[in-house]
Amino acid sequence: MLEEELREVLTARGADLIGFGALKGVPGAPLPNGVAVAVRIPREVLRDIRQGPTKRYYDCYQVLNERLNGIVLAGERFLRERGFGARALSTDRVTQSGDARTALPHKTVAVRAGLGWIGKCALLVTEAYGSAVRISSLVTDAPLVCDVPVLPRCGGCARCEQYCPAGAVRGRAWENGTDRDELVDIAACRRQMLQMTRESFGVATTICGQCMVHCPFTNRYAETGNMERAVSRGAESAEES
Template identity: 40%
Template sequence: MTISFELKNYLLKNGAIEVGYADIENFTPKKDLNTGIVFYITYPKEIIKNMKNAPTKEYVEELVSLNTRLDELGMKCEEYLINKGFNAYAQTKKRLGTDFGEFNSFELPHKTIATRAGLGWIGKSALFTTKKYGSALRLSSVLTDAPLKIGTPILKSQCGKCMECRNACPGGAISGKEWNYRLKRNEFYDDKKCEKYALKVSEENLGKADTVCGKCIYACPHTQRYIKKS
């Protein structure tokens, strides 16, 4: 049994919905940790189903819960690999903090590793997207030097002509331009417009200004198929 197989099973047993491995040698922020492990947990269908007038209190509570669970899973993954004799660094929310830089993005975003692992692509909403779950998920990642079997990268969008997320965005943050791995996020998506609208709508819906919205998650046709499945 390979370390790739063992680790994936370990993460799935501890709550991950999907796991992938990526070659990050050319852009790792940690010297010699050239492989990225990425995993995600999905939002419960019922919470997303009720997000037509997003954001909702239940969505925000679940977002916080998922972040906590993902951080815990990241630390378990790091510990597992270190106990096996490898070096590892979990990119937890707690460690990375809230300083996302100029464009509200980490140095090596989880979703970059996820596309390189072949788990999905970046939607026009700038959210990581899969055919099975749409954007109704949250990601985390771990960097390591373990010899893992890497996936086949997805290097361009699979959104096609769909504009559902753009049409659902009252803040005008989504240009409708398709992502590819060469594009920087600010070339097809305006995080400042997203933030401005999110502060307004969260104040209206939740009674407290926050940078949460979720309308684009709900609008994605792949998300809709996920929440309608029995």
């Protein structure tokens, strides 16, 4: 099947999560289907940033962004070679407006593709890794069997709001149609990130990680790993013994 072959291509390039989402009618979507991919942030990097961003975290971002570019470009090539239209939304092709918006956010594709939901801090939250992921996407007219979106699971949790050093998280739960600015004061967030990274490692950049690293879903991954994978590995070892 096309979906299985595409998953194999993307996994071989390093994707940890993959989903297919219907984009018909979504503003900014030039083609009817989207492919969302995510790569996890290593646990050891997460454990370093519980008090603030680090140079190691910054370097990790650059590495993962390049990996994501390679993944979505590989997906684009695979689909085009089979006669379908496809466009990878790699970093060199996506432009941001002055308020850090893009025509088709990767998060929109990821939610449509069932990778996760939007948390109260406006980050994607996944079951397996919490918000400890970097994401990218591509769009295509290939007739993919699409995944089902995931319902939000934040409930009454307010940890991202509690730990935001800028006080930028407003505490509102996301639902379909909620604008980003209803969730987060993005200007306050960016000011705080620039200050923190400048003071921490001398580079003024927009990373922080506090809402991410204190999310319970991220904590479960960072401290104990993904339980489903651990169970799977244990079963495989039992079969081999």
